[in-house]
Structure formats: structure tokens, C-alpha cells
Amino acid sequence: MTERSAQSDPFDLVVFGGTGDLAHRKLLPALYHREPIGQLGEDARIIAVSRRPLSDEEYREWAHNAVCEHVAEVDPKALDRFLARIQYVSVDVAQNTGWEALEQKLAGREDVTRAFYLSVSPDFFGPICSALGEHNLVTDRSRVTIEKPIGKNGKSAHEVNETIGSVFKEHQIFRIDHYLGKETVQNLMALRFANVLFEPLWNAAHIDHVQITVAETLGVESRAGYYDTAGALRDMVQNHLLQLLCLVAMEPPESMAPDSVRDEKLKVLKALRPMSAEMVERNTVRGQYRAGASSGGAVKGYLDELGRNDSTTETFVAAKVDIENWRWANVPFYLRTGKRLASRLSEITIQFKDLPHSIFLPDAGRIAANKLVIRLQPDEGVKMQVMIKDPGPGSMRLREVPLDMTFAEAFNVRHPDAYERLIMDMIRGNQTLFMRRDEVEAAWFWIDPILEHWSHLKEAPKPYTSGTWGPSASIALIERDGRTWHDETH
Ligand code: NDP
Ligand code: BG6
Numbered sequence: 001m002t003e004r005s006a007q008s009d010p011f012d013l014v015v016f017g018g019t020g021d022l023a024h025r026k027l028l029p030a031l032y033h034r035e036p037i038g039q040l041g042e043d044a045r046i047i048a049v050s051r052r053p054l055s056d057e058e059y060r061e062w063a064h065n066a067v068c069e070h071v072a073e074v075d076p077k078a079l080d081r082f083l084a085r086i087q088y089v090s091v092d093v094a095q096n097t098g099w100e101a102l103e104q105k106l107a108g109r110e111d112v113t114r115a116f117y118l119s120v121s122p123d124f125f126g127p128i129c130s131a132l133g134e135h136n137l138v139t140d141r142s143r144v145t146i147e148k149p150i151g152k153n154g155k156s157a158h159e160v161n162e163t164i165g166s167v168f169k170e171h172q173i174f175r176i177d178h179y180l181g182k183e184t185v186q187n188l189m190a191l192r193f194a195n196v197l198f199e200p201l202w203n204a205a206h207i208d209h210v211q212i213t214v215a216e217t218l219g220v221e222s223r224a225g226y227y228d229t230a231g232a233l234r235d236m237v238q239n240h241l242l243q244l245l246c247l248v249a250m251e252p253p254e255s256m257a258p259d260s261v262r263d264e265k266l267k268v269l270k271a272l273r274p275m276s277a278e279m280v281e282r283n284t285v286r287g288q289y290r291a292g293a294s295s296g297g298a299v300k301g302y303l304d305e306l307g308r309n310d311s312t313t314e315t316f317v318a319a320k321v322d323i324e325n326w327r328w329a330n331v332p333f334y335l336r337t338g339k340r341l342a343s344r345l346s347e348i349t350i351q352f353k354d355l356p357h358s359i360f361l362p363d364a365g366r367i368a369a370n371k372l373v374i375r376l377q378p379d380e381g382v383k384m385q386v387m388i389k390d391p392g393p394g395s396m397r398l399r400e401v402p403l404d405m406t407f408a409e410a411f412n413v414r415h416p417d418a419y420e421r422l423i424m425d426m427i428r429g430n431q432t433l434f435m436r437r438d439e440v441e442a443a444w445f446w447i448d449p450i451l452e453h454w455s456h457l458k459e460a461p462k463p464y465t466s467g468t469w470g471p472s473a474s475i476a477l478i479e480r481d482g483r484t485w486h487d488e489t490h
Helices: 020-033 054-070 077-086 099-106 122-134 154-165 184-192 222-232 231-251 258-271 277-281 302-306 406-412 418-428 437-457 472-479
Strands: 011-016 045-051 086-090 113-118 143-148 173-175 207-215 285-291 292-294 298-301 316-321 332-339 345-352 371-378 381-389 398-406 462-465
Touching: 011 020, 011 099, 011 418, 020 054, 045 099, 054 077, 054 086, 077 086, 086 099, 086 143, 099 472, 113 418, 122 143, 122 154, 143 154, 143 418, 154 285, 173 437, 184 231, 184 285, 184 371, 184 381, 207 231, 222 231, 222 302, 231 258, 231 316, 231 332, 231 437, 258 437, 277 285, 277 316, 277 437, 285 302, 285 437, 285 472, 316 472, 332 345, 332 472
Parallel strands: 011 045, 011 113, 045 086, 113 143, 143 173, 207 332, 285 462
Antiparallel strands: 207 345, 285 316, 292 298, 316 332, 345 371, 371 381, 381 398
16 A cells, blocks of 8 residues: 655755654654655655754754664665755753844745654753744744643643743644554544444443553663663653553544644643542552563663662652542543663453353353553554354354554555654644643643652652563552553563
8 A cells, every 4th residue: 555645845854853862763764754655745854953063964864773673674765865955053952052043044934834843852842942942933824833742740841831832822832742653543533433332432431441552662772871760650741651541542533634633632630539638549550660571681770770879760660540420430541651661561451340240151151351452653553352163163162362453564555654644744734632720730730749759758669670560569559459560561
């Protein structure tokens, strides 16, 4: 199946942090992917901005390496066309120098879409926006994308939003959460709202509980400096996991229009039951990885990677979350995320209730409740666990089988990386898959008390061996409710 994509209108995409890790691993490869399919119009430019002095040629060499390293199949002609659109400008945001060079690059193109992508430390979001305003670089056709994390808590997120909001209007601000750009996450919306099958069952009358797991095998790698100031709750739960929870739990929006979807997500965030100190103690688990084995090799513990032994930053979180509304009354959502876990696995499991009554004899076997498993990675797809009769003669015996829709096999198509979709949506001005200001602040409003109670508990995170599923307390968290984590690898 070939990819189809309409050609974009002319644009200037200005990437601050153009020499950073994210640009190297994600942004440049994602942009390159839109080249061979003709989505980048002739008059589309990419202007990389960073502190170090580089010529256009030197930066193109860097971009060439980024694409060749992170793209499986590179078409040399498309790569040449792609590199030819790239220019480089050196701006030192901390020293507030170099802006004139950027002004010159952008001059005369006020009538084309001007997209600023801030792939830099969050401390620079405010200074960059202010400088763009002072240098009159923000046009009516401008927009800005900011990377997570937005703030470290509700207060600082509010301040960041205020500063950006003093230069850009809300419809120009694109707060990225790359999980919203993942293929299966969008399929979750298709599954729920393009089929009559699921929606009547999507509520407390039929669903026992929901699990959301985002497990990584990687450690903190080169990002230990940032990670140690954040931890898994801020890095993953405040954004990715809560966004997934919102998409599972929200009411059907009126349409796919940005505010219809975001209004419904916001209602879910506001309905999250606030965690009291006692609930934090009972319903959350923090962990930190120790040395162990991962992907077949021995790996260091978090503290060794960090080069300090006094860090209490969590690399694992599990939590039991309640949503206080009619649809989800008494349906717990169990969330779990961590680094250096047993396998790379991100999935949402909707566990339906047991049958109200079985008509089968006991020797027909155990009747497992239906389960819908939406897998984000690896092997993106959806699986519905159903009971059938064991084929063949003899007495009625039942068995559980998956109705399996693994997308790669079903459609034989390359799945675009989340950043490909999100960058092009931003350039087109479509905010549906981006977080609105009130969503980000509502998510912090729920997270802040957990951070605060953890700080009062003065308890170190529970250690877990790399290559396992996290501290045993996270297993106890769900098993004391008579339930169990769903891992096919278990
Ligand atoms: P890096 O530390 O790798 O890159 C930082 C970038 O900022 C470099 O291009 C650097 O330029 C530039 N920079 C630093 N100081 C200045 C300055 N004074 N003036 C101008 N530019 C400066 O960061 P990442 O790429 O990892 O992260 C970028 C953003 O994306 C952060 O907000 C991060 O939290 C977020 N993010 C990153 C992810 C990742 O996987 N990397 C995942 C999700 C979010 P130079 O090299 O010239 O100094
Ligand atoms: C980022 C986090 O937002 O998401 C990282 O900052 C994490 O710590 C990453 O590793 C996971 O993304 P993905 O797409 O690889 O699941």
C-alpha cells in the first residue's frame, strides 16, 4: 500500500534545539519521511537554530547523519532534496545574541506559515517567545510548538503558559504529547467512535477495570541530568499516561474538531479523584531500578548511571486511579510505567466483567472475561479475547482465543512515527492532537498532591532489579483487589 499525502503549503519551520538529541533522533528523521512522498512543497524551508556556530554545510552534514542513522531506507535523491531545504542560524538564547541573523533569514516571507518548534530546555521557552515578540518575528501565520515537560508543577506550568500566551494566541500554541500522534492511539478513537459495537459496553455496567502500561527496557541513557529533576510521574504519567486515560474515558466528542475533543478530555481530568495523603500511600508505588539484566546484557542501576547515590527520583510508578463520574463509578484505572522493565510494552487493557451466569457444565472449563487489548508498541494492534468452543468432536469444552488485528500484518504499511504526523498537523494548523492549556494545568492539579505527599512520606522509592516488572508492591497494588497485571510475557 503506498502512502498518500497532500502537498503542504509553503512554510518556514524554525527548529530551536536543532543540534539536540530530539532533533537528531526524531524531528529530522520524521521530516525526511515526508520528502519522498512529496508532502513537503517546493517552497518549504527548515531553519535549524542552536547555540554553536555552524555553517549551513556543516549542519547539513549533521542532518545527513541523523537521517541515515535513524531512517531504515533512505532514497539518496529525496535526501538531497531534503538537505537542500535546510539552513542553519546560530542564536544564543541565554546571551540573547544572534537574533538579527534569524530576522534576516525570515525577512520577506511574512505571508507563509511560520512554525517555531522549541526543542530546547523548558527554561528557554519563555525567553525564546519573548525574543521572537521583541524582534517582530511573530506573524499572523505563526505558530509555536513546545515540547514537554511544561513546567515542573501546576504553578510553573501556569507561568510558562502565561509567558507564551503573552506572545502567541492559544490557537497558535501547539503543546506536544507525542503519544497522541501514535497510530494505535488514534485507532483507539476510531475503535470507540467509528463502531457501534463497543460504545454501549464502554461503561461501569460492563467494564471491570482498565490497565494502562507503558514499559521501557531502556534506562535514562544520556538524559540522566534532566530525568533526575523530573522522575517517572512528571516525565510520563502527567502527560502520556493521563492523555491515554482521557482517550479511553472521555465521552464521545461532538466531532474531531480540536476543541470538541479537548473539551471532553478536560472533563475527564477534572473528574479524577484527588489523592489524599492516605490514598497516595495506599494507591501509588514508586520504584527505582537497580543493576540487573536488560535486552540480554548486564546493566547498571540508576544511581550508578547517575553517578550519585543520594537520588530519590523514581524511575517507576504504579497507581490506582478513580474517575468520579457516572460512566466510570467504581471502575479503577491501574496505571504503570517504568524504565528498565522486563520488556518494551505499551498497551491499554479493557477488562470486561465476568458473565452474570454460566450455562455450561464445570468441565467445559473456566470462562475468562472478555478483554480488549490495545497495543501501542511493539506490534501495534488490537486484540479482543473471546471464548469459543474448542473445535472438534466430544463434549462442549470452551477456550479463550484472540481476535487479532495486528496492523503491520493486516495492512502491510509503514507506520509513521508520531512526530511525522504531529509536525505536519502543526504546520497545517490542526490542534486536535495537541494539549490545550487548561488540560495541561488540570493534569498538574491532579499530580501536584501526589508529589507533595511523596515528599512528606520521606520514603525512598522501592528498589527493583532491572529486567523485572518493577517493585513487588506494584503487583500487590492490583492483586489485593483480586486482579492481575496483563502481560503476555509473564
Ligand atoms: P539536548 O540537550 O540534546 O539539546 C538541547 C539543544 O538546546 C541543543 O540543540 C543546544 O544547542 C540547544 N541550546 C542549549 N543552550 C542553548 C542556548 N543558550 N541557546 C540556544 N540553544 C541552546 O535536549 P533534547 O533534544 O533531548 O531535548 C529538547 C527538548 O525536548 C527538551 O524540552 C526535552 O525535555 C524535550 N524532550 C526530549 C526528548 C528526547 O527524547 N530527547 C523526549 C521528549 C521531550 P547546542 O548543541 O548548540 O548547545
Ligand atoms: C518521553 C520521555 O516523553 O517519552 C522519555 O521523556 C521516554 O523518558 C519516552 O523514554 C518514551 O517514548 P516512546 O515513544 O519511546 O514510548
